[in-house]
Every structure is written in C-alpha cells, then in structure tokens.
Amino acid sequence: MTEQTLLENKLIVFQIEHREYAISVQMVGSIEKLLPITRVPSTVDFIKGVINLRGIITPVVDLKQRFYGKETIFTNDTRILVVHMEHLTIGVIVDEANDVVDIDPTFIEQPPETIDSTEDAPFIDGVVRYKDRLLILVDLENALEMDTLKAGECKKG
Numbered sequence: 292m293t294e295q296t297l298l299e300n301k302l303i304v305f306q307i308e309h310r311e312y313a314i315s316v317q318m319v320g321s322i323e324k325l326l327p328i329t330r331v332p333s334t335v336d337f338i339k340g341v342i343n344l345r346g347i348i349t350p351v352v353d354l355k356q357r358f359y360g361k362e363t364i365f366t367n368d369t370r371i372l373v374v375h376m377e378h379l380t381i382g383v384i385v386d387e388a389n390d391v392v393d394i395d396p397t398f399i400e401q402p403p404e405t406i407d408s409t410e411d412a413p414f415i416d417g418v419v420r421y422k423d424r425l426l427i428l429v430d431l432e433n434a435l436e437m438d439t440l441k442a443g444e445c446k447k448g
Contacts, residue, residue, distance in 0.1 A: 414433055
C-alpha cells in the first residue's frame with residue numbers, strides 16, 4: 292500500500308457537543324492548543340477572528356457555533372484544527388481533537404435519508420462505522436464555504 296493510500300484511509304476524530312465527527316487527515320495541517328484570537332469587526336458570530344499562526348494570519352471559525360448556534364466554552368481540551376482547502380487555510384475550533392483512526396473505506400455509509408431533509412445535510416459527507424462507534428464525516432468545504440460564511444447563514448439550535 293502506498294503512503295498516499297494510507298493517508299486517504301486516516302481520519303482525524305474530534306468532538307463537538309459530545310458528538311464525534313471526522314475529517315480526512317489530509318485536510319489538517321496541524322492541531323493547535325487554543326491561541327489568542329483577535330476579533331475582527333463586522334463578521335458573523337461564528338467567525339471568531341484571526342490568529343497569528345507562526346507568522347501567518349489565519350481566520351478562525353467556531354464549528355460548534357456554525358453547526359449548533361452555541362458558542363464554544365474554552366477549556367484545556369479545546370483545539371484549533373488548521374485545515375487546508377483549495378486556496379484557503381482556516382482554523383476550526385472544536386471541543387476536543389481526540390483521535391487519528393485508520394478506516395476501511397467500505398465502512399463509510401451515506402447519511403440516513405432523514406438527514407437529507409435537515410439543515411445539517413450540506414455539512415455531512417457520510418457516517419463511518421469504526422469499531423463500536425459511529426463517526427459523522429464532515430464536509431468542511433460546504434460547512435466553511437466562503438459565500439455561506441459571508442452571508443452569515445448559521446443554524447440556530
């Protein structure tokens with residue numbers, strides 16, 4: 292198996308609201324402890340501001356606020372996932388980042404039909420069966436789409 296194939300089968304598991312979510316390890320540049328965030332005026336609530344990440348100014352989104360309309364309460368476990376998408380690097384605040392798992396791609400299932408009719412549907416790529424856990428595979432490109440962020444659309448929960 293090539294190194295590329297091995298990477299494609301790895302997921303970063305993180306928690307928001309006591310639920311386990313996952314994204315491909317290939318999207319994640321680093322996992323950081325909470326850094327000082329500088330608020331930027333006139334942005335939507337879930338865009339928390341910017342951080343100085345080793346000399347690079349990086350925007351930061353509170354994923355809990357984006358998904359649930361609830362602001363993250365920072366703890367020692369709070370992490371910022373620095374993700375790379377096309378021409379965008381962004382920090383994503385999560386409650387915890389607790390795992391890197393190897394998955395068999397055959398364990399990825401489509402989201403249940405009932406999810407297709409909810410506001411969460413564009414953010415969910417699938418569900419992963421991993422041992423005795425179910426991980427929600429997040430489509431960060433849809434969740435963090437800049438047009439959506441600029442429009443300020445946020446699910447209230």
